[in-house]
Amino acid sequence: MTASRPDGVDPAPNPHATAEQVAAAMEDTKLAQVLYHDWEAETYDDKWSISYDERCIEYAKGRFVAAAGEQNLPYERALELGCGTGFFLLNLMQGGVAKSGSVTDLSPGMVKVALRNAEHLGLDVDGRVADAETIPYEDDTFDLVVGHAVLHHIPDVEQSLREVLRVLKPGGRFVFAGEPSTVGNFYARWLGRITWEATTTITKLPFLSDWRRPQTELDESSRAAALEAVVDLHTFDPSDLEKIARSAGAVNVKASSEEFAAALLGWPVRTFEAAVPPEKLGWNWAKFAFGGWKSLSWVDENVLKHVVPRSFFYNVMITGVKPGK
Template identity: 75%
Template sequence: MTEINTAADELAPNPHATAEQVEAARHDTKLAQVLYHDWEAESYDDKWSISYDQRCIDYARGRFDAIVPTDELRTLPYDRALELGCGTGFFLLNLIQAGVARRGSVTDLSPGMVKVATRNGQSLGLDVDGRVADAEGIPYDDNTFDLVVGHAVLHHIPDVELSLREVVRVLKPGGRFVFAGEPTTVGNAYARRLADLTWKATVRAMQLPGLSSWRRPQAELDENSRAAALEWIVDLHTFEPADLEQMAANAGAVQVRTASEEFTAAMLGWPVRTFESTVPPGKLGWGWAKFAFNGWTTLSWVDANIWRRVVPKGWFYNVMITGVKPS
């Protein structure tokens, strides 16, 4: 059974922010979060190739298994889980399907994202409810959840340590949190640079004769540019793994540890995703999708089995963190 907080219906603004709203958001971080994520909500799964089939179930479970101790994995599932900054529900919904938790709650500052996440949960037949919520003040009682998860959310939160304190508060004693997909400082620098170079090169190339059919309509490109302007505003932090561990310890967590992933995989992934955003949907076809996925999978294996042995943890693009509420 799926519920949607009525606030999700009452608060959702126009999903396409105007230039005036974008300018106002430059001075209001949380307004920027709502505008950007409401704007992206209905197309977010397509943009980031998110699905709720075995491909993404395996991906979500892989991130979880990479950071949680093996002996705890043998006791799954957790009874009740919370996803913080759920977006479209990608992480928690796939983790539930993977047998990590029986039931869950999704929260996000964006009403549009809560709508999509709960709708996705309903279509999958999962036991999920949703609330519009601020990660710095989670609207649940102390000792409510066995597990709290999030994917690519901490870098959007103004006060990360305050949010982690809230996470520890709503966890039951002995409960665990897992956050994945957070950008490292070094990784974010090269990923942004590669994405920017790819965007500029692709737009210029598509102005050549014979390539006009490969270019999205100018109105869509202009809209993407306005969305990108908001994206620069909503991405508030990058992390050094040791600093993130210290924040979690300061928040009261124990058994804190980090792991990182995607080095060469990120160097492929960011140009690929950027190129895809400039091309009309469906233009690239199945062959391209197979190349992109297999290329990312292969380089992820290389990163995990070779580069991880010699490259510092902070040079990888993504860092994940876990910790436990003291019993």
């Protein structure tokens, strides 16, 4: 079974936003979402070290189980909201969480890449370009709705969750992971900014020039960073996110959080990777980055989670159920 998309209904990706389009997007958050994510679509997996092998299957399923447990697996049909390149749903499907799936995103470029990834993996997935506040599926369609790092991009989170509950079958579950906490976003932004400035400044030195990306790429990254300030609309306190989900109509709502020490390493690592030529970073770097993240995640889960308030951790996860079954 292969991926498919509706014939002739989705707009084409626009991977190279002009300065004029970026200026217009500063006043239109949904246009900014499309431009920013179309710009990133073809390189997004590389930028965030996303893969569709055991490493990311383990990561995605681990987030799902941490939020919702392992009961009722596999779900028959799942929807990923704000799918990006399909990282969360495709790896969950490979991990036995869902049998078939649908992907949606406001960005045509992201839907295109997600469907291509699904096809390469031989997964039963369809996709649509769609606004998360008006999901283009019938009531009671899905057994599961998932998303990763998507709620903070949506202007009206409560309206989106109402739509999620509408398309879920009674008793169906939603799981959203990877949302930035308010406290975590503060220190992550500062770590990223300091790392970017330090790296791009030091690599101006003549003997480090081969560690510097071409200026055109750095300028384009800076333009994307300007858009990022427009597309990242929210940060969340876990308790507040629980209130939003209950207000939307969900039951059995529970928020949790993870990555404190791991985030303190992860954000400088990711920023450094974005600032230097990718060919400079080989297998040893990847092993260091992933190994360091895993080790610090263990410290977070087994030590710091017992003494640090959940609002201090970077990633927030939320799950809930549609009543009626």
